[in-house]
Amino acid sequence: MKKNYLFVLALIILTPLFATDGDQLVGVWKPSEGRSLIKIDKIGNKYYGRIVWLKSPKDENDEPRKDVNNPDESLRETPLRGYRILKDFEYDPEEKLWVGGTIYDPRNGSTYDCKIELKDDGNTIEVRGFIGAAVFGRTDTWTRMKKK
Amino acid sequence: MKYVLALFVSSLIFSCGIKEVANVTTKEVSTVGEFLFEGPNTLQGPSTLQLKELANKAGTDPNKIKAIYLSGATVAFSPGILRGSVESVLVQWVSDDLPLVSVATKSPLPATGPITLEANPNEDLLAYLNDPSATLVVDVNLTGDADQLDATVSFDLNITY
Numbered sequence: 256m257k258k259n260y261l262f263v264l265a266l267i268i269l270t271p272l273f274a275t276d277g278d279q280l281v282g283v284w285k286p287s288e289g290r291s292l293i294k295i296d297k298i299g300n301k302y303y304g305r306i307v308w309l310k311s312p313k314d315e316n317d318e319p320r321k322d323v324n325n326p327d328e329s330l331r332e333t334p335l336r337g338y339r340i341l342k343d344f345e346y347d348p349e350e351k352l353w354v355g356g357t358i359y360d361p362r363n364g365s366t367y368d369c370k371i372e373l374k375d376d377g378n379t380i381e382v383r384g385f386i387g388a389a390v391f392g393r394t395d396t397w398t399r400m401k402k403k
Numbered sequence: 404m405k406y407v408l409a410l411f412v413s414s415l416i417f418s419c420g421i422k423e424v425a426n427v428t429t430k431e432v433s434t435v436g437e438f439l440f441e442g443p444n445t446l447q448g449p450s451t452l453q454l455k456e457l458a459n460k461a462g463t464d465p466n467k468i469k470a471i472y473l474s475g476a477t478v479a480f481s482p483g484i485l486r487g488s489v490e491s492v493l494v495q496w497v498s499d500d501l502p503l504v505s506v507a508t509k510s511p512l513p514a515t516g517p518i519t520l521e522a523n524p525n526e527d528l529l530a531y532l533n534d535p536s537a538t539l540v541v542d543v544n545l546t547g548d549a550d551q552l553d554a555t556v557s558f559d560l561n562i563t564y
Binding site for chain 2: 294296298299300301303305306307308319321327329330332333334336337338339342343357
């Protein structure tokens with residue numbers, strides 16, 4: 256029993272040492288439109304965000320909303336709830352940005368280059384989708400969801 | 404002589420353009436997820452498919468493979484998991500050096516029988532199958548909580564060489 260306590264204590268002390276600055280992005284975020292929640296997690300050394308909640312999860316036929324606008328027909332049966340709309344972001348510690356990833360807009364089936372910046376409050380990110388150069392794009396502000 | 408030469412050259416050009424395609428069914432790749440909750444969850448596992456093994460099955464050399472496309476995929480969940488507890492499946496490949504790519508999906512799952520996925524035939528998987536850091540990622544939507552869920556996926560591949 257004592258061993259178990261020591262293990263848990265070591266885990267609590269050491270866990271922050273393994274977390275990187277990039278891991279500040281991990282969590283659940285609410286885009287400004289408020290119709291969805293996006294959970295960002297890490298696979299390997301990259302970050303991915305998936306839809307975990309939809310304000311309107313069902314379509315007009317009372318079926319789960321699917322990715323009907325995906326340019327790849329074979330993927331149009333994939334439910335939107337659970338869909339990864341943010342893909343392949345890597346943390347740039349010098350710029351303090353998550354870069355190199357893409358954002359997918361299920362409303363039109365388009366994928367854009369994307370970069371993410373964490374604001375000083377630690378609970379707001381600016382998600383900028385763009386085509387080619389970052390100056391030609393749109394920025395949306397997402398808010399971190401916290402446990403009550 | 405002129406005709407012989409023309410025949411030789413044209414047959415040479417023709418033979419260089421020939422592609423052979425082998426259909427190969429892979430062994431099962433295992434993925435696992437723990438402490439899962441109702442809603443979207445992720446199972447992961449190292450991609451244990453070896454290019455050399457696939458090349459052997461196709462009857463060719465790994466270095467001669469030009470492309471690998473998916474023609475089908477099936478998934479099976481750990482025994483004891485109620486079929487109705489898994490609503491949907493999306494199979495993806497990713498590695499540290501390659502982007503995440505969606506390769507097969509199914510929603511909703513059939514109530515009985517094998518789970519055959521809708522395969523994405525448009526992605527060349529050669530680079531993923533040649534990358535030792537590649538990971539298989541299976542996203543599932545669950546109707547309830549689960550301590551652990553295992554899924555094995557096998558693939559039907561078209562190997563061009």
